[in-house]
Amino acid sequence: xxxxxxxxxxxxxxxxxxxxxxxxxxxxxxxxxxxxxxxxxxxxxxxxxxxxxxxxxxxxxxxxxxxxxxxxxxxxxxxxxxxxxxxxxxxxxxxxxxxxxxxxxxxxxxxxxxxxxxxxxxxxxxxxxxxxxxxxxxxxxxxxxxxxxxxxxxxxxxxxxxxxxxxxxxxxxxxxxxxxxxxxxxxxxxxxxxxxxxxxxxxxxxxxxxxxxxxxxxxxxxxxxxxxxxxxxxxxxxxxxxxxxxxxxxxxxxxxxxxxxxxxxxxxxxxxxxxxxxxxxxxxxxxxxxxxxxxxxxxxxxxxxxxxxxxxxxxxxxxxxxxxxxxxxxxxxxxxxxxxxxxxxxxxxxxxxxxxxxxxxxxxxxxxxxxxxxxxxxxxxxx
Amino acid sequence: xxxxxxxxxxxxxxxxxxxxxxxxxxxxxxxxxxxxxxxxxxxxxxxxxxxxxxxxxxxxxxxxxxxxxxxxxxxxxxxxxxxxxxxxxxxxxxxxxxxxxxxxxxxxxxxxxxxxxxxxxxxxx
Numbered sequence: 001x002x003x004x005x006x007x008x009x010x011x012x013x014x015x016x017x018x019x020x021x022x023x024x025x026x027x028x029x030x031x032x033x034x035x036x037x038x039x040x041x042x043x044x045x046x047x048x049x050x051x052x053x054x055x056x057x058x059x060x061x062x063x064x065x066x067x068x069x070x071x072x073x074x075x076x077x078x079x080x081x082x083x084x085x086x087x088x089x090x091x092x093x094x095x096x097x098x099x100x101x102x103x104x105x106x107x108x109x110x111x112x113x114x115x116x117x118x119x120x121x122x123x124x125x126x127x128x129x130x131x132x133x134x135x136x137x138x139x140x141x142x143x144x145x146x147x148x149x150x151x152x153x154x155x156x157x158x159x160x161x162x163x164x165x166x167x168x169x170x171x172x173x174x175x176x177x178x179x180x181x182x183x184x185x186x187x188x189x190x191x192x193x194x195x196x197x198x199x200x201x202x203x204x205x206x207x208x209x210x211x212x213x214x215x216x217x218x219x220x221x222x223x224x225x226x227x228x229x230x231x232x233x234x235x236x237x238x239x240x241x242x243x244x245x246x247x248x249x250x251x252x253x254x255x256x257x258x259x260x261x262x263x264x265x266x267x268x269x270x271x272x273x274x275x276x277x278x279x280x281x282x283x284x285x286x287x288x289x290x291x292x293x294x295x296x297x298x299x300x301x302x303x304x305x306x307x308x309x310x311x312x313x314x315x316x317x318x319x320x321x322x323x324x325x326x327x328x329x330x331x332x333x334x335x336x337x338x339x340x341x342x343x344x345x346x347x348x349x350x351x352x353x354x355x356x357x358x359x360x361x362x363x364x365x366x367x368x369x370x371x372x373x374x375x376x377x378x379x380x381x382x383x
Numbered sequence: 384x385x386x387x388x389x390x391x392x393x394x395x396x397x398x399x400x401x402x403x404x405x406x407x408x409x410x411x412x413x414x415x416x417x418x419x420x421x422x423x424x425x426x427x428x429x430x431x432x433x434x435x436x437x438x439x440x441x442x443x444x445x446x447x448x449x450x451x452x453x454x455x456x457x458x459x460x461x462x463x464x465x466x467x468x469x470x471x472x473x474x475x476x477x478x479x480x481x482x483x484x485x486x487x488x489x490x491x492x493x494x495x496x497x498x499x500x501x502x503x504x505x506x507x508x
Contacts, residue, residue: 054491123439123491131497132404135484136465137435137442145433146450146463153431153472198434244404246450246461251431 003097004223005231005379007035007216008345010338013330014180016210020052020112023212024065028108031214036226042071043102048079048089048109049334054124056112071106082128083283085109086213086337087238087366087375093217094236103222109338110212121208125333128369130244141205143245143370144284145197151252151286152199155301159199163190164307165285166203166327172314173324175354180209180330190285204285209330213339220382228383231345234361235268235378237261241371248371254287256374257294257365264363265296268378272296275378276359277347278318279340281367282325288312291365292320295376314357322347322355337366341377348381389498391478392419393453393460401460420455422462422478423502427451429474430461441489449504451476467505478502 009030011023018026024047032039047062058064062076081088086109096102113121126139151157167187173179190203223230239259242248248255265271272295280291289303297318298306306312312320323329323343326336344362346352364377393401395418396409402416409416432449447466452459467479484501487494 117440118437119440120491122437123441126439127491130404132501133463134490134492135497135499135501136448136463136503137438137446137485138448138463139435139437139439141437142433142435142446142448145435146431146448149433149472150431195434195436197436200433242410244463246463247402247410251450 001098001100002220003094003233004218004220004382005215005233005345006218006223006227007031007037008214008342009034010178010213010342011211012178013209013211013332015114020049020056020058020061020110021064021068023112023210024061024108024110025068027110027212027214028065028069028106031106031108031216035216037104037216039070041104042074042106044096044105045071045074045076046079046089046092046105046107047076048085048107048338050080050082050085050111051124051333055116065108081373082368083333084337084366084368084373084375085334086339087364087377089338090233090341090377091236091238091375093215094233097217097219103218105217106214107217107338108212108214109335111332111334112210113208113332114210118208133244140370141200141284142197144286145200147251148200148286154252155304157304160187160191161304161308162204162285163187165282165288166190168307168313169282169321169325169327172322172355173328176324176329179324179328180207181324181328200284200286206283206326206331209332211330211332211335213335213342215338215341215345229349230382231348232380232382233377234380235264236375237263237267238373238375239263240373243372245370252290254290254294254371256371257291257367257376260374260376261295261365264376264378270361270378275318275361275363277322277344277357277362278320279323279343279364280320280325281336281365282321282327283331283367285327287367288320295365314355319357322352322357337364337375340364340366341379344379348379349383388480389500390421391423391502392421393455394419399458401455401458403460403462422453425453426475426477426507427453427504429470429472429476431472432466432470441486449476451504464501465503467503470504475507476504477507479505
């Protein structure tokens with residue numbers, strides 16, 4: 001069963017006064033309205049979320065949402081895969097439609113984080129690490145520092161090239177009204193910002209964010225009953241890597257990104273050269289070039305060249321993170337993988353406003369942990 | 384949390400594959416791990432390091448961390464750990480026992496969930 005996406009919505013990302021239940025409700029109601037679908041047609045509801053219990057002491061968010069927006073007795077499930085929960089939600093939604101179990105699946109991702117201190121947020125996220133890592137105070141940003149030093153050394157990479165990723169994504173977010181930051185920066189801003197995990201600095205990293213994003217899925221024949229313009233989810237695949245990061249043979253190679261990408265390309269019967277636009281998981285600037293390499297867009301050790309050369313700019317051969325990415329759109333953990341696909345959906349249907357590029361096929365890559373769990377998806381315009 | 388210092392050991396399956404930390408099944412061949420190799424008295428080489436300036440509550444700040452590779456016969460095994468002082472890539476270091484690596488009471492994880500002592504990496508004297 002070919003799977004279509006017929007609606008998309010997201011709340012503004014940033015520091016929000018609303019709690020998770022309100023954020024999820026807003027995105028889902030807006031998504032149903034975007035598609036012109038009533039609540040009683042929803043068969044399955046998936047809620048991608050990393051840590052509502054830990055952040056705000058709220059569990060069972062999927063049932064609460066189903067009842068609140070009136071989709072009961074729809075089957076509902078929370079999808080948790082740390083910061084890749086949104087991507088895992090795309091996979092769950094695809095499974096529900098492709099299997100024939102559901103004819104209308106609503107997926108929403110969300111997280112409420114900013115009411116916690118940065119240290120507390122960092123510790124909640126670091127709780128995904130192995131005890132031998134956690135006992136030493138290892139955090140996700142510290143993995144990035146360890147890996148960045150090795151990448152810079154091994155491939156003789158200029159430090160400024162990573163700063164160029166942040167500059168590009170901040171520039172892109174200027175045209176995204178839903179982005180957390182609307183602030184132009186330059187490489188000097190990045191390189192003079194406070195050190196977080198040497199050699200990486202504050203402006204290399206994504207912020208702490210509240211927000212929610214939603215998508216509506218159905219079989220292609222059902223989509224054709226509702227609309228002339230929709231998006232096909234033509235490829236989606238997930239993969240995992242070691243839990244303990246130092247057990248990877250080469251830490252600068254994102255194995256789960258490579259595996260999920262390979263499977264997604266096979267499923268969609270296309271290759272990297274066929275992709276017109278991508279939303280990559282730039283939790284830290286370093287991850288954008290590493291994903292370009294693991295997905296097969298860039299040669300090994302050369303991904304860092306793409307931002308400085310303008311190849312990932314909106315006017316480049318592969319616009320990456322036109323939304324602003326995690327860096328500037330923001331990163332409400334469970335929402336991110338869904339928000340990535342919302343951006344591709346809007347770009348493919350010509351609904352991206354000032355940041356519109358020409359694209360027929362797009363890719364999303366959502367990374368959990370430091371490459372521990374990854375889902376890659378490929379979406380194509382059908383209009 | 385038995386009162387005994389936590390061992391710093393690599394774990395070995397019957398096919399001679401080494402891992403740190405232990406796994407229920409060897410990630411390489413799927414066999415159970417039946418042996419151990421003490422790493423606490425060995426020297427290792429720093430592969431990479433970082434100094435974290437924004438630590439979670441209960442973790443020292445700044446916190447220098449390193450990935451260190453140990454040679455065991457003709458094999459290697461890696462470990463991550465904090466360091467007792469600044470290090471550089473290629474430095475030779477040795478494990479140094481520390482009774483409390485971070486404040487368990489200030490951490491998000493349940494205090495009885497894991498041990499909080501262990502080995503930092505320090506210079507060869």
